[in-house]
Amino acid sequence: MKLLLKYCCIGVFIWVSSSAKAxxxxxxxxxxxxxxxxxxxxxxxxxxxxxxxxxxxxxxxxxxxxxxxxxxxxxxxxxxxxxxxxxxxxxxxxxxxxxxxxxxxxxxxxxxxxxxxxxxxxxxxxxxxxxxxxxxxxxxxxxxxxxxxxxxxxxxxxxxxxxxxxxxxxxxxxxDYSNKLFIFFGLMLGITGLFVIVSFFLFVFFRQKIILFYWLYTLSMWIFMIAQPGLGFQYVWPEATWWTSTARPTTLSFFYIFSLLFTRQFYPDLRRIRFLDLTTKGFIILLCVFLLLFLSQNPALGLFKNHWYNPVYYEGHDLLIAIKSLTILILIILWWIIGIGIYFYVRTREAENLWFTFAYSMIFVGGTVGIFIFLGLLPDNFITHNLFFVANPLEITIMSVLLANRYRNVHKDNSRITSELADQRQKNAIQLLEGQMIERRRLSQELHDGISLILANIRLRLSILTQKNPSPEMSELVEKLGEVGQDVRQFSQALSPVILEKYGLTHAIEELVEATKTSQSKVKIEFSHDLSDENVLPTLISQTLYQITLELLNNTLKHAQATHAQISLHANKNQIVLKVADDGLGYETTSKSGGIGIQNIRARTQSLNGRFIISRQKKGMLHTVQIPVQTKLFS
Structure with a gap:
């Protein structure tokens, strides 16, 4: 019996000893x-x-x-x-x-x-x-x-x-496992880093708050993604142990601060809704308070001997409360941002708000899985551990597309407004030209039917008196009065030539050339054209081209000291091209070249959607005016 008890005790000891081993x-x-x-x-x-x-x-x-x-x-x-x-x-x-x-x-x-x-x-x-x-x-x-x-x-x-x-x-x-892991990390970090760089240059270019907050929250997430798998500690801050433990809570807090600020800029109407705006500001303040408290415990600052990361002095209770509080706060903020997107989608039914909600849902899924891992509610395997590595680049991609689409719409609206303003400016300019044309016609008629007839009547009476009482002074006065009457008729003709309205632009220019040849016999003037049907030209375009021809021809005669001038008028691909060339002295073709006359020509041409080109030749100048035939005249 004693022997049996002995063997039993030995067996139990051996079983206990073996069970104590792993x-x-x-x-x-x-x-x-x-x-x-x-x-x-x-x-x-x-x-x-x-x-x-x-x-x-x-x-x-x-x-x-x-x-x-x-x-x-x-x-x-x-x-x-x-x-x-x-x-x-x-x-x-x-x-x-x-x-x-x-x-x-x-x-x-x-x-x-x-x-x-x-x-x-x-x-x-x-x-x-x-x-x-x-x-x-x-x-x-x-x-x-x-x-x-x-x-x-x-x-x-x-x-x-x-x-x-x-x-x-x-x-x-x-x-083999490490190589695949680094390829995965490199791909996800590369996608996110690309958006960080692009958003930075967009901010530098546009200087807008919404892009600044977008860049800062993508940058915060990118740093978090570097810190999470340990790549930051390995390659970026290998000696900064004070930062390694605090990198994730700090960057995560900054991410949600800038996400909330970005949301306020993305939805300008949010700032007009008191409850939404105050609550969003409250979350930002809470995160800032947490950051100040959390960073104050960092051993690098040396503010507290018994800081949260000192394993010798600190037992961990306050740090545990802080991390749990941050985890709960992040979950609430995620729900809040998603709720804002849903609210504005229900209110406006715009697809942009639905995509905003979907984008932050990606963050919510990745963040919730990570938090559930922290709480011990989900297993910590490769998929759950790295889910946010896929969710975050996807969210940033969606948000980038939304921002690009928003700026595309803004650009379209600006283009439309710019086009409307340009049309309005053109309309005003054309109405001004039309008003000038009407006023020229009125003045021309007044000069022709009024002053010109009065001067002719006075000259006739003086001529009769001179015949009755001849004297050299009276004869000279009659002659001078005739010259004044001729100048008035020429001025009336220049303001609004009757031949232009009756027979068209080419006949008016031909008469102008013949009249100029008579008064300026030293200058040889040639005119050519290929216009077959001038009725297609609006009156305003014909009037403008005639006035430009008159101005350029006068400049040639007065300033160029030319001996030969050429005027051509041609139709070319739905536009009228007027060219005036001379062999005179010429001048520098700078943007500010020419006097008031040249500036007026340029303004008239631009008001009709045309181009005025000045080019210097080997001898003399070439002035080219191009005006579309289908110019919208608004009249």
Whole structure:
């Protein structure tokens, strides 16, 4: 009986001893990958006082879930697992923790002499302290042939949310996995970074608040996306441990601040709705208060000895409350922004508001999944962990398209208004020209039918008196009076030639040329045209071309000292082209060249949607006037 009791006690001891050991995980040369999380045992150290020497005597709990995720916590965690090399060759494996935001992590292993050693790293230590140069926490695991080894991990993330997804890789599998991971991160960061750069240059060009806030919130999200997978710590701030722990909460807070500011600019009517505007401002103020409080605890500022990230002094309670409060506030803000989009869609039924809502729904899905991971309500795997990497570029792409579409509509409206203003200016100019033409006709008739007849009557009477009482003075007076009458008739003809109205533009120019030849016999003047039907020309265009011809011909005769002048009038592709050339002295063809006459010609031409071109030739000048036949005259 005593012997039986003895064997039973030995059996129970052996069973207890074996059960106290972690489950062995067999590996060999064909091993590639294993999710280690459901294969480990865990001790939760709420007192944060246990040492490594005390841990083997603690009661470990077997973990069976796909991911080690305890949500928000204020404890340390000890993890144990055993590996067995069933192969005849030594193996080199890699242990990976995908969560790169663990404050402190120790990896305990036995060296070749059988003594326990550990590797210490975490985001509270410079990146160069990592055993493997990788954004994730990676530890080398060496197993001799047929060796069975036990390993421990000590993890500190107190005062925040904790996930410890553990994976075991062969070196070849880890290299392949890392390459695919970096391609994925590079693609998503590249898309987001492209929009950050484009939005920056758009702000520099347009200088508008909506683009400024859009750029700042895309920049905040891009920095968050760099910090989240540990790429920022690896490549951008490897020594700035004070920033590594605070980068995500800080950039996330800035992202939602600028998102709310952007929303206020995107919906100008929001500022007229008191409840919506005050609530949005309230959220911005709350985020700013959180940022000030959170950044004041940063060890880089040195404001508090017992700051939130000092593991020696601080037990983590206030930090835990702050992070939980930020998480809840972000969820509420996400719902609020989406609610604003829905409100304006219901109010206006514009597709733009529906797309705005959909875009922020992408952020909401990615952010909610991340928060549920923090709370321990969802597993921390590759899909859930990196969902926001897909959601954020998608949201930014949609918002960029919305902004581009809004500016396209603004550009269309501005173009329409500009076109209407241009039409109105042209209408005013043409009405002015038409008024001038009517006034010229009236003055011409007044001179011809009034003053001209009176002068002729006076000359006739003086002639009769001279015949009765001849004298040299009277004869000279009659002659001078005749010259004045001729000048009045010529002036009346220049204002509104009767021949222009009766016979058309070409006949009027021909008469002008013949009259000029008579008065200026030293200058040879030629006129050519190919107009067959002048009735298609509106009266205003004919009148304008005649006045321009008269002005240019007078300039040639008075200032050019020319001996030869050519006038041509041709129809060319729905436009009338008038050219006046001379072989005179010429002048510089600058934008300010010419006197009042040239400036008047340019103004008249532009009012009829035409062009006035001045070009200097080897000898003399060439003036070209092009006026569309189909010019809209508004009359």
């Amino acid at each position: 489950q062995e995980i067999a590996v060999d040369r064909n091993f590639r990958y294993l999710n280690l999380s459901p294969q480990v045992e865990i001790v939760e150290d709420k007192s944060k006082q246990l040492t490594f020497e005390q841990i083997p005597q603690q009661k470990f709990t077997t973990h069976t879930k796909e991911s080690i995720n305890y949500g928000f916590t204020n404890a340390y965690y000890w993890i144990r697992f055993r590996l067995k090399n069933n192969d005849s060759i030594p193996l080199s494996l890699l242990l990976e923790s995908v969560n790169v935001h663990l404050n402190r992590i120790k990896f305990y292993y036995k060296n070749s002499n059988g003594k326990w050693q550990y590797l210490l790293t975490g985001d509270h230590y410079p990146f160069k302290q990592r055993p493997v140069n990788h954004p994730h926490f990676v530890f080398p695991v060496k197993l001799a042939s047929q060796e069975t080894a036990e390993y421990y991990l000590w993890v500190d993330k107190h005062g925040e949310q904790i996930q410890i997804p553990l994976e075991l890789h062969s070196e070849a599998h880890f290299q």
